[in-house]
């Protein structure tokens with residue numbers, strides 16, 4: 001489940017040195033920009049670098065979670081990737097095609113066939129019922145009435161809004177509206193799925209359900225997704241990789257374990273400080289070469305779930321087995337206990 | 346701010362010096378000298394003649410007019426039995442009452458349904474059916490044509506910023522041009538009668554529709570647009586399925602304004618031979634038949650309120666879902682009931698002609714008792730109204746008018762520049778000079794000053810009534826709501842209506858004109874005073890009360906200053922309304938621009954009519970400029986929400 005993307009395959013989304021500047025004359029300002037101009041200096045000049053020199057590759061089926069404080073540029077980055085806004089500089093390739101070079105028709109085609117997006121602020125059409133909102137992308141594609149109704153009902157059921165097809169957005173709660181947005185983005189079965197804080201308006205129970213549903217979908221459908229959230233637990237549950245943004249730049253983009261174990265910058269360290277490491281780190285991450293006898297721990301389980309087992313085990317080195325059941329190394333029990341209960345003083 | 350003050354004071358001093366040394370001034374500074382008066386009217390006439398004859402525009406307008414006339418024939422036949430295709434009409438009066446009731450019920454519920462149906466019952470019973478139908482048959486054509494044209498132009502203006510920038514000044518002028526100025530060119534190009542009435546109405550009602558369309562389209566939230574784009578909508582789909590439906594409410598508010606403008610204008614086009622309620626009212630008022638005018642006035646008011654409430658309720662209607670499995674006849678209950686009632690109505694009309702058309706001879710009338718009551722009332726208050734009239738004329742109106750006419754025109758120019766400088770510095774001073782300088786260049790200076798005097802007197806008197814009333818009205822929540830409702834309703838009345846009571850009381854003279862203008866101009870003052878005062882943040886009032894402010898300190902130190910920007914909007918509207926009203930009231934006898942405009946209308950002198958209209962528009966635009974500039978400065982100084990810009 002936490003397997004990394006297959007290397008060497010062509011990434012679905014690939015961006016190189018993407019910038020997005022807000023200000024009076026972003027292009028001219030960017031052309032005159034010298035390397036190393038800081039965020040504050042730019043702000044002094046009247047420009048906000050909402051996205052700053054971002055380079056990323058996202059492989060097929062991968063789930064990238066983007067995190068960062070409010071205003072760090074998460075939504076702007078996703079808008080650049082979907083070309084809802086034009087980036088100031090850099091190239092963005094989707095399946096190898098440069099989206100900045102696409103004409104209106106190609107872009108519309110791309111969105112009709114491949115992309116889905118859930119918006120932070122829902123963006124539902126107020127004059128359409130739930131059903132018609134969800135069917136809207138299909139309608140744009142010119143699908144016939146009957147088919148789009150059937151498909152829309154399917155996804156409405158999927159997000160748990162069955163029975164409310166005829167409601168209008170203003171008759172729904174925030175969480176329900178959010179789910180309509182999710183259903184709409186799923187209607188066309190997109191290959192690439194952008195989700196801007198899709199679960200932020202949901203209550204914890206439904207949120208969890210949606211996350212499970214989401215993981216299930218991801219496994220069956222193999223969608224490539226970019227997911228924005230403020231919630232670290234959510235990120236840990238869902239992410240293949242996590243990108244942490246600050247002032248428009250990506251501070252670190254890595255697997256959850258690496259982000260927690262080896263923060264690249266002091267900012268990331270501070271960002272992850274509050275997190276209980278045992279919930280993130282898996283036995284496999286800590287495993288070192290070697291062998292030991294007896295019952296093995298599962299490499300993909302977090303230390304947190306293994307806590308009782310580790311605490312009750314008397315061996316210094318506990319074997320760790322990979323998904324195929326073969327022992328892949330040993331876990332140093334003392335080190336694991338240190339992570340679980342804090343280092344001995 | 347202080348630099349503005351010195352500049353303004355300097356200009357004021359200049360004005361004073363010019364006024365004091367009046368007798369020593371050369372004639373060129375007293376009144377606009379000949380070289381300054383340009384023959385705009387002749388130029389305009391030449392331009393119109395060119396369009397009309399050489400460009401063959403006449404053929405185009407005649408063609409458009411023929412189209413409108415064909416449409417008018419259809420409604421004319423259905424509504425009042427004009428002998429034209431489809432030769433089905435006139436429809437029984439009951440069908441109109443039922444349809445109006447059903448529409449009102451669908452959008453707003455029982456009470457409005459009763460009111461709407463009652464309006465048509467009243468019209469039928471009072472024997473005004475044919476007149477009312479003549480009026481409504483024009484509105485039913487003019488409003489949709491305006492809607493479609495305005496929507497189209499609005500979309501183009503929204504799409505192409507350049508077009509909007511070119512269009513905007515025209516819309517500004519058009520919205521401050523008095524109604525008569527629209528009529529003269531139409532008379533030249535189309536002639537007189539119903540189709541001229543319809544076309545004038547369409548042109549007049551167009552600007553608000555364009556404005557509301559642009560506003561609505563610009564207001565569509567960014568997230569809705571983005572979600573439309575991500576759904577793969579192309580440009581056309583974005584417009585028709587995302588943007589316009591989302592802007593529905595603003596567009597429908599535009600429709601409401603169109604309908605109300607149409608009604609106001611249709612009544613006025615009686616001046617260019619449009620038959621109907623307006624014409625009847627005009628004739629009756631000219632022959633001082635108070636009771637009968639009153640009846641027609643009531644009808645017009647009822648129609649106005651019905652149209653306004655139905656279209657507004659429609660604009661505010663939010664979509665609602667039906668429970669699952671609701672059968673067809675329940676989803677469309679109103680439609681079913683309407684169809685049944687229509688069947689009944691036709692059957693009844695077949696049985697008794699009374700249910701089809703009520704002849705004037707069979708109709709009721711309350712004119713006699715009203716005449717009698719008004720007679721008694723007038724006899725009772727005659728001493729008061731005579732005294733008031735005498736006082737107003739000898740102590741207020743004549744001295745003020747003579748004073749204004751006594752001033753050299755250069756003094757007036759310096760004065761408006763001083764005002765401009767105080768409001769917004771040198772730029773504003775120049776803008777004001779521009780507007781009033783243009784008026785001087787038209788050659789109608791004295792007449793314009795009489796218009797200015799009537800407006801100033803009326804607005805000041807209206808303010809003396811309106812502000813206290815507004816402050817009183819704002820004291821309590823419930824009262825404020827009631828007074829606002831009254832103001833709202835009064836504002837839906839066509840301006841013409843305001844003349845009825847004042848003519849009743851004062852007869853046909855200057856005081857009646859001023860009276861009508863005061864009434865008309867006081868309404869927005871009351872309304873915006875209340876809205877401004879009620880809009881002051883409650884925390885502020887609480888904080889001030891805790892600092893020990895008493896009620897009058899609270900009012901003068903906190904509420905009024907905070908409410909000022911809103912109140913100024915009212916002042917602005919009040920001036921605009923007065924200008925319109927002064928011009929309309931000219932037919933009961935004034936010596937201002939309005940009277941000349943009436944003359945231009947009767948001689949179909951397009952150039953003169955437009956020049957006069959523009960002179961009035963410039964006054965309005967200058968006040969608008971002053972008020973918006975000043976109120977923007979105040980708003981900023983108070984740290985309130987910055988004024989919304991149309992751009």
Ligand SMILES: Nc1ncnc2c1ncn2[C@@H]1O[C@H](COP(=O)(O)OP(=O)(O)OP(=O)(O)O)[C@@H](O)[C@H]1O
Pocket residue numbers: 022023048049050068069070071072073074075076077120
């Ligand atoms: N249209 C715009 N014009 C100017 N500045 C903008 C615009 N849109 C975004 N910004 C700026 O870009 C920066 C990044 O905004 P963005 O919406 O991407 O933040 P975010 O990380 O999504 O925040 P949140 O978690 O609150 O959603 C912010 O500083 C914002 O002020």
Ligand SMILES: [Mg+2]
Pocket residue numbers: 074075076120196
């Ligand atoms: Mg965001």
